Amino acid sequence: MGTARWLVLGSLLALAGLLEGRLVGEGEAGFGECDKFFYAETPPAGLAADSHVKICQRSEGAERFATLYSTRDRIPVYSAFRAARPAPGAAEQRWLVEPQIDDPKSTFEEVANETEAVTSVNSLGSKQALNTDYLDSDYQRGQLYPFPLSGDFQMATFALTNSAPMTQSFQDRWYMNLDSLMDRALTPQCGNGEDLYIITGAVPSDHKVKDRVTVPEFVWLAACCAVPGGGWAMGFVKHTRDSDIVEDVMVKDLEKLLPFNLQLFRNNCDETEQDTEKMKKILEMVNQVQDEERRVRSQERSSPLSSTRSKRSVLLPPEASEGSSSFLGNLMGFIATPFSKLFQLIYYLVVTVLKYSVYFLWFVTKQVISSIESCLYRLGSAAISYFMAIGEELVSIPWKVLKVIAKVIRAVLRILCCLLKAICRILGIPVRVLVDVATFPVYTLGAVPIVCKDIAVGLGGTMSLLFDTLFGTMGGLFQVVFSICKRFGYKATFDNSGEL
Numbered sequence: 001m002g003t004a005r006w007l008v009l010g011s012l013l014a015l016a017g018l019l020e021g022r023l024v025g026e027g028e029a030g031f032g033e034c035d036k037f038f039y040a041e042t043p044p045a046g047l048a049a050d051s052h053v054k055i056c057q058r059s060e061g062a063e064r065f066a067t068l069y070s071t072r073d074r075i076p077v078y079s080a081f082r083a084a085r086p087a088p089g090a091a092e093q094r095w096l097v098e099p100q101i102d103d104p105k106s107t108f109e110e111v112a113n114e115t116e117a118v119t120s121v122n123s124l125g126s127k128q129a130l131n132t133d134y135l136d137s138d139y140q141r142g143q144l145y146p147f148p149l150s151g152d153f154q155m156a157t158f159a160l161t162n163s164a165p166m167t168q169s170f171q172d173r174w175y176m177n178l179d180s181l182m183d184r185a186l187t188p189q190c191g192n193g194e195d196l197y198i199i200t201g202a203v204p205s206d207h208k209v210k211d212r213v214t215v216p217e218f219v220w221l222a223a224c225c226a227v228p229g230g231g232w233a234m235g236f237v238k239h240t241r242d243s244d245i246v247e248d249v250m251v252k253d254l255e256k257l258l259p260f261n262l263q264l265f266r267n268n269c270d271e272t273e274q275d276t277e278k279m280k281k282i283l284e285m286v287n288q289v290q291d292e293e294r295r296v297r298s299q300e301r302s303s304p305l306s307s308t309r310s311k312r313s314v315l316l317p318p319e320a321s322e323g324s325s326s327f328l329g330n331l332m333g334f335i336a337t338p339f340s341k342l343f344q345l346i347y348y349l350v351v352t353v354l355k356y357s358v359y360f361l362w363f364v365t366k367q368v369i370s371s372i373e374s375c376l377y378r379l380g381s382a383a384i385s386y387f388m389a390i391g392e393e394l395v396s397i398p399w400k401v402l403k404v405i406a407k408v409i410r411a412v413l414r415i416l417c418c419l420l421k422a423i424c425r426i427l428g429i430p431v432r433v434l435v436d437v438a439t440f441p442v443y444t445l446g447a448v449p450i451v452c453k454d455i456a457v458g459l460g461g462t463m464s465l466l467f468d469t470l471f472g473t474m475g476g477l478f479q480v481v482f483s484i485c486k487r488f489g490y491k492a493t494f495d496n497s498g499e500l
Contacts, residue, residue: 016278030043031043031056031066032056033056033063034056034057034063034065034080035066036063036082037063037065037080037197038066038197038199039197039224039226039266040226040265040267041263043066044262044264045145045262045263046260046261046263047068047260049070049071051071051072052069052071052077053068053071053127054069055161056169057068057157057159057161057162061380064081064116065077065079065080065081065145065157065162066080067144067145067159067162069098069101069161070204071101073204073213073214074127074129074133074212074213074214075164075202075204075214075216076161076163078200078201078202079144079162079199080195080197082193082198083182083186083187083196085221094113095114095141095157095158095159095160095163096111096112096113096158096160097111097112097128097130097131097159097161098159099111099112099117099120099121099124101127101128101161102121102122102123102126102127103121103122103123103124105252107120107122108120108121111159114131114132125212127386127399128160128161129163129212129213131160131341133212133213134165134209134213135208137209137210137343139166139209140166140167140171141160141163141165141166141373142163142165142170142171142219143157143158143162143163143218144162144164144202145157145162146178163213164202164214164216164219165209165214165216166216166219166240170312171240173293173296174238176230177246177289177293178221180289181236181285181286181289184288184377185282185285185289186225186234186282186284188378188381189232189278189282190227190231191227195225195227195231196223196224196226197223197225197265197269198221198222199221199264200219200220200221200222201219201220201221201222202216202218202220203216203217203218203219203220203257203258203259204217216240217239217240218238218239218240219237219238219240220235220237220257221235221236221257222234222235222251222264222265223235224251224264224265224269225278226269226270228273229273230275231269231270231274231275232252232274232275232276232278232279232282233249233251233268233269234248234271234282235249235250235254235285237249237254237257245290245293245294245297246289246290246293248283248286251264251265251268251269251416252268306471
């Protein structure tokens with residue numbers, strides 16, 4: 001089911017001139033408007049190189065995903081996008097090129113068909129892959145951001161800047177892995193993919209197609225779920241060898257496998273708050289995907305022709321040794337041979353039809369059972385999540401009610417307190433005024449004797465000071481006169497009448 005969907009949808013896309021590719025300026029640290037496709041709007045660090053070009057892939061005037069393209073290997077280093085559910089679409093497949101990679105002065109502001117750009121773009125193909133590079137080769141144009149993962153059937157995923165050489169068998173298995181991982185492992189454990197950040201990349205090998213486009217040694221995928229308090233990070237690797245299956249790795253281990261010393265997600269997708277239970281569930285589903293891929297590989301290795309040949313060898317007629325001894329035996333053998341061959345052919349056709357019918361029924365049954373199991377698992381997971389959410393809400397209801405009651409009581413008390421304060425202030429103003437008016441005469445009459453007393457004391461003190469001054473002055477003058485008379489020898493005497 002998943003593989004068929006990839007193949008059918010992959011062959012039905014049309015871009016019809018709606019794709020746009022925007023090269024990001026060299027002075028910009030990120031991808032401009034396409035930074036939103038990275039966790040915390042931070043592209044992977046440690047990938048700076050002169051041969052790398054940043055592209056903000058757009059369609060219909062909106063940003064769709066970001067691509068870091070290697071002009072040396074002519075394949076993308078990685079493409080970053082947000083997980084979304086597939087949307088149906090049907091149109092003709094068209095692969096487009098980005099003229100501004102080869103010619104920055106090109107008048108093309110959008111991606112274009114190779115046939116349209118070859119006549120007006122200088123050195124077209126000098127830094128990017130072309131459709132002609134894949135002609136008459138054993139490789140297909142494998143998308144790093146596959147079309148079925150996009151939520152828009154006019155998505156800009158069919159640009160050659162989003163493609164790397166892949167064999168048909170490897171491309172089918174890789175798309176099948178992505179479909180299974182997204183639908184069964186990653187998206188269900190990240191809120192249906194609303195906060196899921198995906199980066200898919202390719203590591204170049206030493207082999208090139210037509211000595212131009214580098215074939216990947218392996219492809220990889222890194223996922224970061226940014227759900228608050230329940231996030232996780234996971235990586236996957238698949239080598240281009242036919243016998244290899246998809247491998248799950250931690251993001252830190254994936255970073256060590258890549259040729260650059262880089263960090264895919266800032267703070268390793270908030271490593272300190274990751275949900276280990278969700279990661280365990282993801283690994284369980286990944287193990288199922290790996291087991292299914294092993295079974296498919298084992299079925300592909302078993303050749304149906306071997307059993308057919310053994311059956312045909314059993315049905316071959318024995319050599320007519322007796323015919324050599326008699327003419328009658330030779331004649332009967334000559335006549336019976338066509339019928340024997342016809343019988344063998346009919347038997348072979350019947351056996352082949354029955355065998356492939358059984359294979360087809362087994363495949364259909366297996367797909368139906370797998371679909372039923374997937375539906376039951378999703379239904380069970382949804383039901384469990386629903387009941388858990390209901391249980392949590394029911395448990396939290398008493399606590400929330402108590403909190404509401406406490407807030408209501410506190411508000412009522414605050415209102416009463418404010419009312420009491422207002423009443424006290426209103427009543428306090430006239431009482432003070434009445435008390436002050438009533439006590440004014442008392443204070444006034446009581447102060448009159450005190451004031452008179454103070455005035456009398458002041459006047460008495462003043463008179464006393466004047467007398468003291470007068471007598472002191474006269475005494476001083478007498479002392480001076482007496483001293484002068486005594487100095488010049490005059491003697492003063494008083495007569496009996498008391499005169500001098």
